[in-house]
Amino acid sequence: MANPSVFTVSQLNREAKRLLAQHFLTVQVQGEISNLSLPASGHAYFTLKDAQAQVRCAMFKGQQSTLRFKPANGLQVLVSAQVSLYEPRGDYQLVVERMEAAGEGALRQAFEQLKVKLSAEGLFDSDRKQVLPLIPARIGVITSPSGAAIRDILTVLKRRFPAIPVVIYPVAVQGEAAQFEISAALAAANRDAAVDLVILARGGGSLEDLWAFNEERVARAIAASRLPVIVGVGHETDVTIADFVADLRAPTPSAAAEHAVPEQAAWLYAFTDAERRLTRLMQLKLSSSRQQLAWREKALQAQHPGEKLHRNAQRLDELERRLAHAQQRRLSQQRQHWLQIEARLKQAQPTAALERYRNRLDFLEQRLAAAMNRKLADLAQRQAAAGATLHAVSPLATLQRGYAIVQRHGETAIIKSAADLAVGDWLDIRLASGQVVSEVKRLTRDVA
Template sequence: MHPMSHQDLFTSTPAHFSPEREIISVSQLNRRARQLLETQFPLLWVEGELSNVSIPSSGHWYFTLKDDQAQVRCAMFRNRNMLVRFKPQQGQQVLIRARVSLYEGRGDYQIIVEHMEEAGTGALQRAFEQLKARLGQEGLFDPAYKKPLPGLPGRIGVITSPTGAAIRDILSVLERRFPAIPVTLIPVAVQGKEAAPQIVRALELANRSGLFDVLIVARGGGSLEDLWPFNEEIVARAIFASRVPVISGVGHEVDFTIADFVADLRAPTPSAAAELVVPDGNDWLDKFIGFEVLLEEAMLRKLRHWQQRLTWLRQRLRHPRERLEQQGQRLDNLELRLKAHIQHQLGNYRHKLEQLRLRLQPHHPQVRIVRLHEKLAQQQQRLVSLQKQQLQGYKQRFNAALRLLNTLNPLNTLERGYSLTSHAESGQLISSSKQIVTGELVKTRLAEGELISRVERTLP
């Protein structure tokens, strides 16, 4: 059978003019009609009012989208509506991205919704304003709580993505303005569900470490949804509780986040945050950063376009094997992302380990042993010197005492003709004639030799 054109599909030919009649079933007719609708209409953006909202136990959403002149039935399956940040309500004005289809079971024309957001101001903007008002009433934006920045910080901590443009811009500016100041990157995600908890943990870690004089919380520009982690209440309260001054450098000059209001200083861009944290600089990188952001946004728009077209092409492929292949490809992609994430984490841990090793290197036992050996050698030299000094002093004192002893030695008197007389038996010196009796033996010591004599007579 040759493929039928659009005109052939719906043009009826009288039976008596056709040599052969093609008879199809109702299900075949509906299937062809569905294929025709799905292949001829790409993804569309439609705005309207919700009506007849139904949420059965399956978790799928069924509703009618209408305006003042027409209405259309819609279906949003569970795997897509789980990403919606609000619960649809009767009469709510929404903006949806959808593809045109047909429900074959009833032959009902309908649209399959891939994405839904509130029209007008939007839910994110309202949530932003509500949180801003509540935190403002609590005093988190009060200038009285703003901590002054150090004139010349000893160490700067940067909380941002290690792969984003923001860290490159900050490091470039800091290196140009004051390269002597050490900078530590505390890597976090800056987009998605995991971003806010990681930013809070990074702020707590930086405060506990006691290493930093100032912190920069930064990321590049983006939509309100891209910047939403910096509008989370837990991030705002972590910045407010920080003992270290915090500079917020999130997005572009026109972007404002809750983090900007709570921080001790708001910078319009990550580069401006680097300009504010160190002295002596200029703004020549601003234009370059603007071009980089424009290029990034252009690439994102192009990627979104091709992603939409890819999604549309995927909807045309209905073979179960190809669906399984798509799921397998998705699993492979998740596996690659998991491996990349693990490698990234390992890189971070290696970097931290190297930093710790460098910090511990001055405290290595071998270094301390060398220093102690040097100190011991110095102490030994001082001990030898002190010993020599003490021996010299003792020698001088000994010679002086010897000279004095020689001067006072009674034996030296004997050299001048004097003698010492003592009892011959006891050896006791005799200084008076009354100490001796007649006939007793006495011993007389001369300068040279001794005499033993007997006393014949004593005189008073």
């Protein structure tokens, strides 16, 4: 290019984008969302505006995982973004990295969005609520160790039923770490086999102060708990997502403690009343038994005691004889039974069985040895016969009988006819012992 001050459109946009990125690092901008577009790619495109101006924004799919709420038109937000320029169109824009709802109204909207989502999943359904134990064996309390809530809970539990032990799981109930600590404490309580009821509580505060109990992580941890969970957060007018998921919602931490245990005095009164009624029933039963005994005594006196005693004595003698006879018969049967068992045991003695098996093994060993010898003799005989047969047809045996093998010198083919030779040929003649090299001086061919 002759004139360096002349840019192409692409060069100008690229240079403007570079200058914007160098001049503006990460900026925070507050405004209202409008023209929101959520294509299938998962990215979000919208305009951020105030009363006097507007700017295009893009928030890519990966950055949306940190959102606590669903963006919507008309929502006031605070964004952290990189100032950039979209080169193909030359549009100045913000590439949003983080987005937060601005003001309590935005938090309330995030609350409503999560409430609708979890309700649609069935986390608020009454049929999944667990029944609280009548008298808990041990209560787990998840709250701040320094707040007023723990003091109120312990005071109520001590007043109503001091015999029930309490395990305290200290957590932060406010701030970014609170949702993680509360979820971890719920998991720890569920791992303790002795705990059978959990109280999750904190004192009152603003919507932002109570936001840890509106986190989806905490709601799902409560829903996943195998233990019944009572939630007592804030004051009576404070309502959180945790209240909807809990097995029982209490308006305050103190009320949560009251729901957790019965009134000990009422139980003591019930035990005392039960003892009193049981004593009265026993007295009535004893009085009735005494009356029946008196009636039977009168009936016995109306009969002849001597005759009845005589009959009973005879009956007793008869029963005694029958018992002695039955005992002797039973004893004889048992003796016969034991003799049979003894005979069977003698027959089944391991020594006799071992001797039989040992004799059987010796017999089989002798048969095996004899069979092996016969087999070896047979194989030796067959081998000798095969060797003799092989030797009879062997070329060496033929040579032993005076024959020779004739080959043209230096060749491997065997000469079978004089017609295959000529005078002057040199021959290799192999005998039974040794080899002869000779020259053909004369040929005599057979006349057909």
